[in-house]
Amino acid sequence: xxxxxxxxxxxxxxxxxxxxxxxxxxxxxxxxxxxxxxxxxxxxxxxxxxxxxxxxxxxxxxxxxxxxxxxxxxxxxxxxxxxxxxxxxxxxxxxxxxxxxxxxxxxxxxxxxxxxxxxxxxxxxxxxxxxxxxxxxxxxxxxxxxxxxxxxxxxxxxxxxxxxxxxxxxxxxxxxxxxxxxxxxxxxxxxxxxxxxxxxxxxxxxxxxxxxxxxxxxxxxxxxxxxxxxxxxxxxxxxxxxxxxxxxxxxxxxxxxxxxxxxxxxxxxxxxxxxxxxxxxxxxxxxxxx
Amino acid sequence: xxxxxxxxxxxxxxxxxxxxxxxxxxxxxxxxxxxxxxxxxxxxxxxxxxxxxxxxxxxxxxxxxxxxxxxxxxxxxxxxxxxxxxxxxxxxxxxxxxxxxxxxxxxxxxxxxxxxxxxxxxxxxxxxxxxxxxxxxxxxxxxxxxxxxxxxxxxxxxxxxxxxxxxxxxxxxxxxxxxxxxxxxxxxxxxxxxxxxxxxxxxxxxxxxxxxxxxxxxxxxxxxxxxxxxxxxxxxxxxxxxxxxxxxxxxxxxxxxxxxxxxxxxxxxxxxxxxxxxxxxxxxxxxxxx
Ligand SMILES: Nc1ncnc2c1ncn2[C@@H]1O[C@H](COP(=O)(O)OP(=O)(O)O)[C@@H](O)[C@H]1O
Ligand SMILES: [Mg+2]
Numbered sequence: 008x009x010x011x012x013x014x015x016x017x018x019x020x021x022x023x024x025x026x027x028x029x030x031x032x033x034x035x036x037x038x039x040x041x042x043x044x045x046x047x048x049x050x051x052x053x054x055x056x057x058x059x060x061x062x063x064x065x066x067x068x069x070x071x072x073x074x075x076x077x078x079x080x081x082x083x084x085x086x087x088x089x090x091x092x093x094x095x096x097x098x099x100x101x102x103x104x105x106x107x108x109x110x111x112x113x114x115x116x117x118x119x120x121x122x123x124x125x126x127x128x129x130x131x132x133x134x135x136x137x138x139x140x141x142x143x144x145x146x147x148x149x150x151x152x153x154x155x156x157x158x159x160x161x162x163x164x165x166x167x168x169x170x171x172x173x174x175x176x177x178x179x180x181x182x183x184x185x186x187x188x189x190x191x192x193x194x195x196x197x198x199x200x201x202x203x204x205x206x207x208x209x210x211x212x213x214x215x216x217x218x219x220x221x222x223x224x225x226x227x228x229x230x231x232x233x234x235x236x237x238x239x240x241x242x243x244x245x246x247x248x249x250x251x252x253x254x255x256x257x258x259x260x261x262x263x264x265x266x267x268x269x270x271x272x273x274x275x276x277x278x279x280x281x282x283x284x285x286x287x288x289x290x291x292x293x294x295x296x297x
Numbered sequence: 298x299x300x301x302x303x304x305x306x307x308x309x310x311x312x313x314x315x316x317x318x319x320x321x322x323x324x325x326x327x328x329x330x331x332x333x334x335x336x337x338x339x340x341x342x343x344x345x346x347x348x349x350x351x352x353x354x355x356x357x358x359x360x361x362x363x364x365x366x367x368x369x370x371x372x373x374x375x376x377x378x379x380x381x382x383x384x385x386x387x388x389x390x391x392x393x394x395x396x397x398x399x400x401x402x403x404x405x406x407x408x409x410x411x412x413x414x415x416x417x418x419x420x421x422x423x424x425x426x427x428x429x430x431x432x433x434x435x436x437x438x439x440x441x442x443x444x445x446x447x448x449x450x451x452x453x454x455x456x457x458x459x460x461x462x463x464x465x466x467x468x469x470x471x472x473x474x475x476x477x478x479x480x481x482x483x484x485x486x487x488x489x490x491x492x493x494x495x496x497x498x499x500x501x502x503x504x505x506x507x508x509x510x511x512x513x514x515x516x517x518x519x520x521x522x523x524x525x526x527x528x529x530x531x532x533x534x535x536x537x538x539x540x541x542x543x544x545x546x547x548x549x550x551x552x553x554x555x556x557x558x559x560x561x562x563x564x565x566x567x568x569x570x571x572x573x574x575x576x577x578x579x580x581x582x583x584x585x586x587x
Contacts, residue, residue: 199392202360203406204382204457213405217396294396294437 082264087271090264103253104272107238110166110249111280114173115234122181122230123223129182130189131215143182151176151237155244169241169249176237177230184226188219221295224288231284235277250276308372308460308493310336310359315368316518317354327518328354332368334512334521336461336493341484343496343504345550346514346522347558352497355519356465359495360386372460382406385454389466391446393438399449400425400434406457424452427489428482444475448482455486461493468503477535480507484533501550505543506533513553516561523553 030038040047061084066072068083082090094100129136151172158168192215200214242251254269315332318325329351336342344352357363359370361380370377372384380386385406393402400421407417425431428448438446447467454462464483468476484507487494498504504511505527513523527546529537537543 193390193392195388195390195392196394198360198362198380199386199388199394200405200409201362201380202382202384202386203453204409205405206409209409214394217394220396292396294398294439 080263082267086264087267090262090268091271094265094268100253103248103250104276107242107249107251108276110170110173110238111231111234111276114170114238115177115231117170118174118177118181118230118234119227122178122226123185126182126185126223126226127189127211127216127219130186130192130219131211136186143179147179147183151233152240152244155241158241159245165245165247169238169246172241173234173238177234180229180233181223181226184222184229185219188222188226189215191222192218217292220288220292224284224292227284227288228281231280232277235273235280239273307338307491308336309338309374310334310461310493310495311369311371312355312359313369313371315355315358315370316366317351317358317363318366329358329520330518331520336495338493339491341487341494341496341507341509343498343508343511344514345498345501345504345511345554346519347516347554347561348499349561350514350517350557351519352499352514353465355514356386356463356495356497359461360384360463382410382457383460385457385459385462387447387450387454387462387464387467389469391438391443391450393446393449393453395438398435398437399430399441402438402449403453403456405453410457421456424456425449427486428452442475443471444479447471447479451483451486455490455492458490459492461495462487464494464496466498467496469499476503483507488531501547501554502538505529505546505550506538511550513550514557516557522557525550 065084067078068081068086070078072078125139129139154172154175155168158171159165162168162171196214196218197210200210205213238249239251239254242249243255246252250269250272254266254273257263257265257269312332312334315334316327316330318327332355334342334344334355344355346352354363358365359372359377361370361377361384364378377384393399394405397405400418403421403424404417407420412420422431422434425434428451430445430448430452433441433445433449438449441449450467451462451464468479471479480503483494496504496507508527511525511527512521513525514520515522525546529540529542529546
């Protein structure tokens with residue numbers, strides 16, 4: 008009896024399906040539509056809402072509306088588009104974008120490379136936590152922008168100080184979220200690992216680290232957002248290149264369409280980098296994929 | 298696979314003069330006092346008792362997670378002083394690693410032992426087959442039902458070939474039907490592997506149905522109130538639960554527990570128990586039950 012109970016408990020009852028012809032393209036399309044209805048709806052509404060935004064923008068600028076705020080000098084979407092088609096053939100504009108991306112890449116990567124392991128170690132070893140946490144708590148509330156003068160004094164080149172600011176901006180969210188993740192690790196899982204023969208190092212690698220990953224990725228997403236905020240501010244203040252500098256320069260040179268172009272470019276780049284992180288998260292954490 | 302097919306029983310657990318107090322802000326909380334229990338090699342022993350009487354405390358001390366305040370815990374003559382793979386544990390809270398597939402969970406202990414990948418994959422598959430879980434080897438735990446999770450938990454704990462399997466109310470959260478299946482699976486695996494089992498439950502039927510011997514604990518501070526051999530023959534069938542032998546054992550245990558539960562709740566001690574049964578209290582000679 009136990010043997011049959013085992014077998015029955017394990018396998019799902021075999022459902023006998025009558026042989027059927029493969030479904031036609033029409034049925035498949037219909038099924039696909041049914042399964043993805045919610046997603047399709049969201050996409051459709053999203054597109055409509057973006058178009059409405061563009062339309063309102065267009066109307067406000069063509070009629071130069073003045074009501075509390077002044078749209079007199081605000082470029083219209085078409086003007087921005089014209090500016091955009093010119094800019095993508097301009098190596099200087101591409102250079103601005105490339106440099107910003109490089110700064111983000113270096114600053115953010117450094118923040119992740121330092122912040123994640125530090126958070127893991129602080130979460131595991133009380134002494135390290137007790138030593139580092141007070142300093143981190145004092146420095147954390149200082150916005151990265153407030154670091155600009157100090158950064159310029161600290162680092163020999165402008166480029167380094169901008170990367171440093173970007174690093175600082177993303178470092179604290181990454182550290183804090185990693186720490187938070189470590190504090191939430193289920194002690195039962197640690198015990199389970201221990202009585203399967205895991206030692207300290209394996210527990211760290213096999214339990215603490217993967218258990219903290221969802222929070223680490225939250226930290227990386229938030230950190231990426233703050234990295235862009237900090238970068239743009241630093242570029243506006245002290246830069247010579249970069250999309251933040253481009254935007255500020257456009258204002259100084261009274262090229263209003265380029266202001267909007269710079270802003271949109273920043274938005275798109277920020278969105279793109281958080282999409283990248285989310286994708287990486289899904290790759291690294293297949294178990295939480297929905 | 299030599300680990301799981303050894304035929305000589307092993308895992309002689311002895312707990313002597315055991316007491317354990319938790320240090321709290323209000324002072325020491327005596328959870329367990331003056332307790333002696335043992336599990337003979339290959340024996341299936343259950344511990345029942347009212348909630349809060351120290352069952353988990355006792356089990357966690359055998360697992361090596363807690364240090365006894367007084368007394369000693371040994372397995373095959375060796376003193377327990379920390380968790381180890383020779384004492385497998387199954388927790389009431391499903392404690393599978395969510396970031397590992399079913400098979401990776403089962404492989405974990407073997408991996409910790411340094412077994413090469415292909416070898417441990419094969420071992421894990423064999424074990425999963427025994428529990429009727431081969432179809433789910435690539436699933437993440439999140440997608441499994443409670444019963445399946447716990448089955449994987451048992452298989453995982455058995456994979457390293459422990460001398461003793463410790464289970465802390467493993468089926469407490471399962472529905473009645475699943476429970477029955479799980480009990481059969483556990484019995485089946487226990488008989489095949491010939492290891493000792495120490496099983497904590499508050500379900501009297503479960504304790505009688507599964508065990509060779511049952512310890513009944515007093516309300517907190519917990520100690521052993523009675524030790525009841527279960528002479529029901531094996532293999533045991535569900536239908537046995539209606540036999541007069543089973544029901545008599547059940548009645549006896551029930552009244553012992555009831556007495557302690559009332560004590561735990563501060564109520565009057567009901568002395569209606571032990572009718573028609575000659576179970577004697579721990580320390581005295583135990584007459585044959587029926
Ligand atoms: N960490 C702890 N600190 C203080 N008291 C505890 C702790 N863990 C358990 N206890 C107390 O010890 C007693 C026994 O607990 P436990 O072994 O979990 O009981 P059981 O598993 O039988 O329900 C309970 O009264 C509980 O409140
Ligand atoms: Mg308990």
